[in-house]
Amino acid sequence: MATRIYIPQDSAAVSVGADDVAETLVQKSAHRGLKVDLVRNGSRGLYWLEPMVEVETDGGRIAYGPVSPEDIEPLLDSGLLEGSDCALCLGPTSDIAYLKSQQRFTFSRAGIGDPLCIDNYRQLQGFAGLEQALSMSAQGIVDEVKASGLRGRGGAAFPCGIKWQTVLDAGDAGNNNQQQKYIVCNADEGDSGTFADRLLMEADPYALIEGMTIAALAVGADQGFIYLRSEYPAAANILSKALTTAGQHNYIGDNILGSGKNFDIELRIGAGAYICGEETALLESLEGKRGVVRAKPPLPALQGLFGKPTVVNNVLSLATVPAIIAQGADVYAQLGCEKSRGTLVIQLAGNIKQGGLIELPFGSTLEHLLESFGQSSLSGRPIKAVQVGGPLGAYIPKQQWQTPLDYEAFARIGAMLGHGGVVVFDDSVDMSAQARFAMEFCAIESCGKCTPCRLGSTRGVEVIDRIRSDQDSENNLLLLKDLCDTMEAASLCAMGGMTPFPVRSAVEYFPEDFSGKQSGAKP
Amino acid sequence: MNQQDVQLEAIIAELKQKPGALLPVLHRVQTQLGYISPTAQALIAKGLNLSTAEIHGVVSFYEDFKTEPGAKHTLQICRAEACQSVGGRQLEQHLKNQLGIEYHQATKDNQLQLEPVYCLGNCACAPSIKFDQKIHGRVTIDLADRLIKSVTNCAEADS
Numbered sequence: 061m062a063t064r065i066y067i068p069q070d071s072a073a074v075s076v077g078a079d080d081v082a083e084t085l086v087q088k089s090a091h092r093g094l095k096v097d098l099v100r101n102g103s104r105g106l107y108w109l110e111p112m113v114e115v116e117t118d119g120g121r122i123a124y125g126p127v128s129p130e131d132i133e134p135l136l137d138s139g140l141l142e143g144s145d146c147a148l149c150l151g152p153t154s155d156i157a158y159l160k161s162q163q164r165f166t167f168s169r170a171g172i173g174d175p176l177c178i179d180n181y182r183q184l185q186g187f188a189g190l191e192q193a194l195s196m197s198a199q200g201i202v203d204e205v206k207a208s209g210l211r212g213r214g215g216a217a218f219p220c221g222i223k224w225q226t227v228l229d230a231g232d233a234g235n236n237n238q239q240q241k242y243i244v245c246n247a248d249e250g251d252s253g254t255f256a257d258r259l260l261m262e263a264d265p266y267a268l269i270e271g272m273t274i275a276a277l278a279v280g281a282d283q284g285f286i287y288l289r290s291e292y293p294a295a296a297n298i299l300s301k302a303l304t305t306a307g308q309h310n311y312i313g314d315n316i317l318g319s320g321k322n323f324d325i326e327l328r329i330g331a332g333a334y335i336c337g338e339e340t341a342l343l344e345s346l347e348g349k350r351g352v353v354r355a356k357p358p359l360p361a362l363q364g365l366f367g368k369p370t371v372v373n374n375v376l377s378l379a380t381v382p383a384i385i386a387q388g389a390d391v392y393a394q395l396g397c398e399k400s401r402g403t404l405v406i407q408l409a410g411n412i413k414q415g416g417l418i419e420l421p422f423g424s425t426l427e428h429l430l431e432s433f434g435q436s437s438l439s440g441r442p443i444k445a446v447q448v449g450g451p452l453g454a455y456i457p458k459q460q461w462q463t464p465l466d467y468e469a470f471a472r473i474g475a476m477l478g479h480g481g482v483v484v485f486d487d488s489v490d491m492s493a494q495a496r497f498a499m500e501f502c503a504i505e506s507c508g509k510c511t512p513c514r515l516g517s518t519r520g521v522e523v524i525d526r527i528r529s530d531q532d533s534e535n536n537l538l539l540l541k542d543l544c545d546t547m548e549a550a551s552l553c554a555m556g557g558m559t560p561f562p563v564r565s566a567v568e569y570f571p572e573d574f575s576g577k578q579s580g581a582k583p
Numbered sequence: 584m585n586q587q588d589v590q591l592e593a594i595i596a597e598l599k600q601k602p603g604a605l606l607p608v609l610h611r612v613q614t615q616l617g618y619i620s621p622t623a624q625a626l627i628a629k630g631l632n633l634s635t636a637e638i639h640g641v642v643s644f645y646e647d648f649k650t651e652p653g654a655k656h657t658l659q660i661c662r663a664e665a666c667q668s669v670g671g672r673q674l675e676q677h678l679k680n681q682l683g684i685e686y687h688q689a690t691k692d693n694q695l696q697l698e699p700v701y702c703l704g705n706c707a708c709a710p711s712i713k714f715d716q717k718i719h720g721r722v723t724i725d726l727a728d729r730l731i732k733s734v735t736n737c738a739e740a741d742s
Contacts, residue, residue: 071704071705071718072704072705072707072708072718072720074718075705075708075711075718075719075720075721076708076720076721107707107708108707110708249704250701250702251702252663252664252665252666252701252702252706253663253664253665253702253706254702254704254706255704255705255706255707257704258704290610290647291700291702291703291704291713292704293716326601328606328607329606329607329610330606330645330647331606331609331610331645331646331647331648332645332646332647332700333644333645333646334701345606346603346606347602347603348603348604348605348606348631348641349603349605349637349641350640350641350644351644351645366602366603407706407707408707409665409706409707409709410664410665410668410669410706410709411668411669412707415706415707415708416707417707438669439669447664451663451664451701481665481706483664483665483668483706484668485668486668489668494664494667497664497667501663501701504701505701
């Protein structure tokens with residue numbers, strides 16, 4: 061009988077050689093007359109172990125990693141196909157501490173099977189949420205999402221249920237069925253340090269499709285769009301195949317599972333503009349225009365895509381909904397702390413020994429993540445700063461690593477959780493260079509609509525350059541502070557409004573890096 | 584009509600019924616023809632009943648859309664924070680020095696174009712680059728050198 065082997069097709073695993081490992085394994089085992097049934101699964105998110113090879117045995121799946129093509133021969137020699145305990149063996153996958161100490165809710169299926177196998181998805185409770193939702197009223201679904209406490213996982217953390225209620229109630233109340241409404245999935249995951257959306261779309265695409273379909277039933281939409289960034293070609297490939305298969309099985313399309321309800325999803329690809337992750341810029345882009353931010357109000361929930369009521373939700377928000385509906389809002393709501401209910405998906409990245417995806421109930425701490433999961437810096441040097449929440453997130457110094465990971469606690473220290481990206485820097489980092497980069501990035505990616513963002517960011521780079529070359533540093537630091545206040549208060553969206561977060565935190569917690577001693581340092 | 588115009592007309596005819604068809608049309612044109620020339624922009628404007636100014640506005644807004652043929656290969660270097668934390672800045676500087684070009688420029692033999700990218704979603708396997716369609720993670724200077732030398736002679740000899 062053929063031995064089943066799993067090697068991820070996830071793009072990060074492939075970036076470190078998973079395709080070569082798979083090809084070598086197939087060749088070498090054929091050469092030895094060994095029968096192998098190779099499954100290209102999604103990633104479990106244990107990225108420092110990629111490419112990770114799993115072997116199915118009577119005692120469950122045994123993991124090996126990180127495996128290079130050169131390791132295949134010796135591994136076969138020492139009994140890889142029997143799951144033997146040899147070099148690179150990590151033991152049973154489910155016992156790996158990094159995975160075992162997580163609480164996977166949104167990512168419960170990630171890495172288990174072939175992402176496109178719809179039978180596999182069904183076996184793992186897939187479409188149970190949709191089937192449940194088809195038996196509920198629209199208001200019933202919205203109430204369940206409200207009761208779960210689910211908040212937008214894109215970063216803004218707005219309660220999903222309230223957004224859905226607004227869209228459900230939008231339009232002519234007596235004539236609700238006639239009102240065109242849309243579901244838009246924001247898959248423009250541009251923040252540095254984040255890859256959870258990508259991992260989910262590559263590992264469990266049907267969960268997103270199911271979540272969007274439930275959202276459509278909840279608000280009365282019949283058309284959905286996934287706006288995916290062009291930097292994710294592997295996700296695009298998997299999603300487009302998953303959409304076709306879901307349509308063939310009637311989970312989307314006309315008369316879904318015989319319910320009389322219709323909902324179609326179209327995949328749209330972005331074109332390399334970070335600002336299109338901002339929901340109104342994203343809508344403009346979907347309409348075929350420049351990705352320029354809209355003033356709010358009107359809210360997209362009332363006048364969104366093509367002026368119609370629109371739900372715009374992040375990939376993770378939508379992909380969490382099926383399990384909430386299937387298992388009940390209480391199961392989700394009892395996790396977490398304060399007003400942050402459920403699980404937080406952390407992406408641990410940068411200069412860290414064990415980088416990867418970590419799903420835990422809200423309320424953990426950075427210290428716990430860095431020590432228990434990350435196991436200190438990759439370089440072996442002391443960790444100096446941690447940027448949380450992407451390029452618009454604050455740099456957090458060691459004295460704040462005890463702050464509970466929940467939305468409000470982070471807001472209280474002038475930081476944000478955002479989409480859960482955690483980027484680690486060791487003590488070789490120059491924080492004035494990082495502050496400069498925050499302004500430079502804003503200048504490059506600003507849509508240009510409002511002055512504080514468009515011009516403030518360029519002036520910000522210039523002011524920081526003067527500080528770094530010790531030109532009247534004291535006054536220039538005051539000027540920088542003033543500029544940050546203006547950008548925060550007067551920008552139209554989070555791009556200009558939050559670029560001050562990394563800048564201010566760098567100045568406040570690492571003043572020694574702004575002493576002008578960086579003279580001559582390259583920007 | 585020349586062959587390129589025929590291709591353009593076919594793309595427009597196929598996609599123009601989509602709501603907000605412009606980005607899908609531009610992507611398809613770039614995939615099939617390599618870039619979006621001013622002539623192509625004029626045809627797209629006519630086909631979608633938009634002004635050429637609107638087309639120009641959109642094409643010039645998005646980083647992905649090119650208006651002239653590029654070099655044979657493209658090397659994108661991730662400039663974002665996660666890559667910076669593990670040597671991305673040094674890698675970037677090294678490649679610029681080796682190739683003798685800055686971002687948005689091509690080598691003299693027009694074999695390789697250097698472009699920045701802000702996050703490939705590969706942040707736990709940083710630093711990352713994208714060489715044509717393939718993403719490489721945990722990139723070392725060695726690996727990057729091998730990649731560029733496989734396509735261009737403009738890289739300086741090992742220093």
